[in-house]
Amino acid sequence: xLAGRNRLVTADDFKSTLRRGRRFTGSTTVVHVASTxxxxxxxxxxxxxxxxxxxVKRNLVRRRLRALCYRLLPAVAPGTDVVVRALPGSEQxxxxxxxxxxxxxxxxxxxx
RNA sequence: UGGGUCGGCAAGACGGUCGCGUCAUCCGAAAGGGUGCCGAGGAACGUCCGGGCUCCGCAGAGCAUGGUGGUGGGUAACACCCACCCGGAGCAAUCCGCGAGAAAGUGCAACAGAAAGCAGACCGCCACGGGCCUUGUGCCCGGGGUAAGGGUGAAACGGUGGUGUAAGAGACCACCAGCGGCCCGAGCGAUCGGGUCGGCUGGGUAAACCUCGCCAGGAGCAAGGUCGAAUAAGGGGACGAUGAGGCUGCUCGCCGAGUCCCCGGGUAGACCGCUAGAGGGCUGCGGCAACGUAGUCCCGAGAUAGAUGACCGUCCACGGUGCCUAACGGCACCCGGACAGAACCCGGCGUAACAGCCGGCCCAUUCA
Numbered sequence: 001x002l003a004g005r006n007r008l009v010t011a012d013d014f015k016s017t018l019r020r021g022r023r024f025t026g027s028t029t030v031v032h033v034a035s036t037x038x039x040x041x042x043x044x045x046x047x048x049x050x051x052x053x054x055x056v057k058r059n060l061v062r063r064r065l066r067a068l069c070y071r072l073l074p075a076v077a078p079g080t081d082v083v084v085r086a087l088p089g090s091e092q093x094x095x096x097x098x099x100x101x102x103x104x105x106x107x108x109x110x111x112x
Numbered sequence: 113u114g115g116g117u118c119g120g121c122a123a124g125a126c127g128g129u130c131g132c133g134u135c136a137u138c139c140g141a142a143a144g145g146g147u148g149c150c151g152a153g154g155a156a157c158g159u160c161c162g163g164g165c166u167c168c169g170c171a172g173a174g175c176a177u178g179g180u181g182g183u184g185g186g187u188a189a190c191a192c193c194c195a196c197c198c199g200g201a202g203c204a205a206u207c208c209g210c211g212a213g214a215a216a217g218u219g220c221a222a223c224a225g226a227a228a229g230c231a232g233a234c235c236g237c238c239a240c241g242g243g244c245c246u247u248g249u250g251c252c253c254g255g256g257g258u259a260a261g262g263g264u265g266a267a268a269c270g271g272u273g274g275u276g277u278a279a280g281a282g283a284c285c286a287c288c289a290g291c292g293g294c295c296c297g298a299g300c301g302a303u304c305g306g307g308u309c310g311g312c313u314g315g316g317u318a319a320a321c322c323u324c325g326c327c328a329g330g331a332g333c334a335a336g337g338u339c340g341a342a343u344a345a346g347g348g349g350a351c352g353a354u355g356a357g358g359c360u361g362c363u364c365g366c367c368g369a370g371u372c373c374c375c376g377g378g379u380a381g382a383c384c385g386c387u388a389g390a391g392g393g394c395u396g397c398g399g400c401a402a403c404g405u406a407g408u409c410c411c412g413a414g415a416u417a418g419a420u421g422a423c424c425g426u427c428c429a430c431g432g433u434g435c436c437u438a439a440c441g442g443c444a445c446c447c448g449g450a451c452a453g454a455a456c457c458c459g460g461c462g463u464a465a466c467a468g469c470c471g472g473c474c475c476a477u478u479c480a
Contacts, residue, residue, distance in 0.1 A: 007417080008417070010417085013417095014417070045417065046417075047417080054157090054452075054453090055157090055452080055453050056451095056452055056453055058453095059421090059453060060421095062417095062418095063132095063421050063422065064421090064422065066131090066132085066421080066422085067130085067131075067421070067422035067423080068422080070130080070131065070132095070422085071130085071422090095422070095423075
């Protein structure tokens with residue numbers, strides 16, 4: 001699970017990451033990655049719209065994403081901001097599929 | 113044993129690894145870290161009612177608008193709950209009714225039918241007048257009488273029997289049903305029981321308008337409050353071309369019109385509101401009950417891009433398949449947890465939803 005300092009919390013941070021970051025679309029998620037150049041731990045934010053389902057389903061997706069992002073924390077460069085947008089249908093796939101989507105997006109965001 | 117009906121319980125269990133939030137505590141200058149406790153629901157949901165709380169409004173009365181609608185009680189209050197009444201369904205337990213008013217008025221009603229709301233003459237019935245010849249309990253025509261019978265309909269203007277009549281008719285009579293008035297009795301009351309008189313009977317729909325009684329000020333925790341950067345407008349005061357202020361620590365020199373302070377405003381943001389309350393369990397007492405009351409014990413979510421989880425294992429229900437068994441059932445494998453996530457707090461209602469467990473009552477059956 002992600003601690004508070006690894007979370008994007010303000011609307012400004014979300015906006016700048018979505019605007020400046022590179023976008024990687026998977027089958028169940030869209031991942032925005034922006035490098036700020038600041039020397040601090042990477043931060044993650046999540047967007048789960050109402051199209052995903054009711055509150056229980058949205059909570060489930062967000063918690064799964066948070067848990068897998070926690071495991072990915074060492075692989076992300078410091079100063080990176082990541083916003084994961086969950087697409088409709090993401091509530092029906094197992095956690096492994098979500099994990100694969102995010103890992104693919106982050107590996108493609110690396111320089112080589 | 114089977115079926116029905118009403119109510120209650122519970123909402124998979126245990127473990128491992130890695131984590132999250134509030135609070136407490138310890139270490140630390142801080143950032144942060146360690147430890148410990150606690151951490152979703154019966155509907156947390158919909159936001160449909162009712163309150164608390166907060167701000168705004170408020171002489172009094174009326175109107176409008178909205179809500180509500182048998183009676184009595186419970187409650188902070190309600191559209192909720194309890195008891196009872198009436199009507200309906202059921203053998204019964206029990207359930208259902210958005211239960212005021214349809215002789216205040218306006219409106220509406222498919223199809224069928226002759227006619228559907230100051231009813232109505234299609235068939236039929238009945239005398240009367242006329243015609244015919246086949247002289248009959250005849251047929252045809254005419255203008256009338258008639259709601260007993262037929263047929264239509266959800267519904268045809270009380271029912272049965274009689275008197276009466278040309279045939280009929282509450283036209284009249286008896287009984288019955290229903291309506292209204294009055295009286296008596298039971299009940300706090302809705303209402304029920306009985307008596308008497310009356311015109312003899314004037315359908316439905318108010319979740320159509322409407323009428324009557326009763327109840328309602330508005331907005332909502334993004335309420336509201338405290339602190340409050342930055343920036344800009346504004347107000348007041350002091351000083352200022354007799355030089356404010358700056359270059360510049362001081363002097364000279366140069367530049368040359370505002371400078372400083374206070375008030376105020378309340379944005380970004382932070383904090384408070386923010387979780388112990390019309391709270392629950394047990395026992396006693398009052399009450400048919402809802403509930404009230406006394407004593408005693410218990411209670412530990414509080415996030416804010418929004419914590420309460422992710423992954424894995426074992427087991428137990430449900431479901432499926434196969435095998436064994438006369439059957440009850442047993443074994444193996446597979447599948448796999450219903451609806452659903454607090455956001456100021458309570459009381460209700462409504463809606464969603466698998467499978468299960470327990471109990472009361474009713475009916476049927478078997479045995480005694």
